[in-house]
Amino acid sequence: MPLRIPLGISDFRELREKGLEYVDKSGLLIEMIDREGTKVLLLPRPRRFGKTLNLSMLRCFFEKRPEDLSHLFQDLAVWKAGDAYRRHFQRYPVIFLTFRDVKASTFEGCWADLTRKVQALYDEHRAVLDGGALSALERRNYEAILDGTAEAALYRQALGDLSRYLHRATGERAMILIDEYDEPIHAGFVHGYAREILEFFRAILTVGLKDNPHLERGVVTGILRIARESIFSGLNNLAVYTLLQKTFSTCFGFTEPEVEALLARAGQHDAMGLVRAWYNGYDFGGTVIYNPWSVLSYLADAEPELKPYWLNTSSNDLIRATLKKHAARLGPMLEALLRGDGFETVLDENVALDRVDQSDAALWSLLVFSGYLKAEKRPRGPMAQAAHHLSVPNREVRLIYSGTFQELLEARLRDHGADLHRLLHGLLGGDAALVERQLGAFVKNVLSYHDLGADAANTPESVYQVFVLGLLAALEPGHRVRSNRESGEGRPDVLVLPNEPGQPGLVLELKVARGKRTLEQALDDGIEQVRGKDYAAELRAAGADPVHVLVIAFDGKQLRVRRADADTA
Structure with missing residues (x-):
């Protein structure tokens, strides 16, 4: 028997007297x-x-x-x-x-x-x-x-x-x-x-x-x-008592046992892993918390589907506008969020909205307390100010970041000859020539070391990696984009994994022509690096078919792309 889900009912008496599902x-x-x-x-x-x-x-x-x-x-x-x-x-x-x-x-x-x-x-x-x-x-x-x-x-x-x-x-x-x-x-x-x-x-x-x-x-x-x-x-x-404190930590949102019980009563206990990936990930005072709206919306669907229920309930204009405005300045941190690693910072529990444009602490606090970032407390010395590790909580919220990057890039390229959709088509098709043409237009018209701060000159690989991740974010939610994760015998720069078996997957290895090394030599180095290392292992495990491996070499705003065979990469 399907659960009687009280979606959109916030009157306690009405909910209880109608006998609707209620988590105590x-x-x-x-x-x-x-x-x-x-x-x-x-x-x-x-x-x-x-x-x-x-x-x-x-x-x-x-x-x-x-x-x-x-x-x-x-x-x-x-x-x-x-x-x-x-x-x-x-x-x-x-x-x-x-x-x-x-x-x-x-x-x-x-x-x-x-x-x-x-x-x-x-x-x-x-x-x-x-x-x-x-x-x-x-x-x-x-x-x-x-x-x-x-x-x-x-x-x-x-x-x-x-x-x-x-x-x-x-x-x-x-x-x-x-x-x-x-x-x-x-x-x-x-x-x-x-x-x-x-x-x-x-x-x-x-x-x-x-x-x-x-x-x-x-x-x-x-x-x-x-x-x-x-x-x-x-x-x-x-x-x-904000969501950072232990007191009242289980009073809002759903705990893991509460979600397990709901799914069991709905006869969907087998969906726990996917529900966890999409709607879990919040840390309220050390307690794992699920987004209650999304969990209930999933259960209320006649044909339950994993999709961004919470993101679709109201406008995210303020968050999108804030991310777009600060994307260039905060590039390394946003890149860390997109690749699933996150970063550590000190939060201010008092959010000064008028300081979000000037203060990174205010910006990160706004995103944490609005539900767009997960904050996990990190132990520090007795005299040190408490720090938190920030990360994207789940697949649903990740869409706000990937969607924002897509909007940002499309807006900046509107007057140029590059086509984001053709580039993505070329990447998922393993078409090195098409990728080289379209990515070259993107790099020529958009990419600048100045976009990502003074450290770019010393770490050019990070500049290109942030840029490529921003582009690939547009592939979500059909694909997951991961950066510098263990796969096979090494760490490929970027993996694009399908969320459904039978869809294409992609390994990207990024190289920079340093000193006297030419673009061709950088490509050769990249091919040699991926050859003999099973970089595509995680893609095959995820059911990707076909699997493509591309090596991209950069020299300033010039680039070359070469395809490697997946069975030797």
């Missing part, structure tokens, strides 16, 4: 309640990793309401954990405010969206207005928000005011749950109204969450931890 994340409630001394939590995670559903679960558990919702929790970990947790059940007034889809291109449009959000929130708690707990001035302020005539100051203090009203009306302090707080802030940076939107969020969050005597607990989710000086400077009671 009530451990979030347990960890939150256990941290009694922590007043406000900020839990940034990548998009579609379960943030909204988790906040909906918190609301159903904590919110005081006339109907009993215990049936939603009785088979979950939090209910089984005992009375210490159940005593908080349906006890508090809850303020739930989401800023999802507040991303207008102008501040005026954004402000209109924000005021409508606050207006809907106040309308939801209209019983406070009708209950006689408000003074005459408070009633006028409340009604001004409801009818849209309120001054800006009332919107900035809306969370603080509403929590006061609810505390007075119910006798319990309010829970404040805020979802996707940073979506309007992203839009502000993209569209040029960052200052205005930061001022609003600094005000509304500070009034609602800092030293608020009417606040029981607060939970804020988003993608990034916006730099403290930008928005959180006044919130000294804020505890931040």
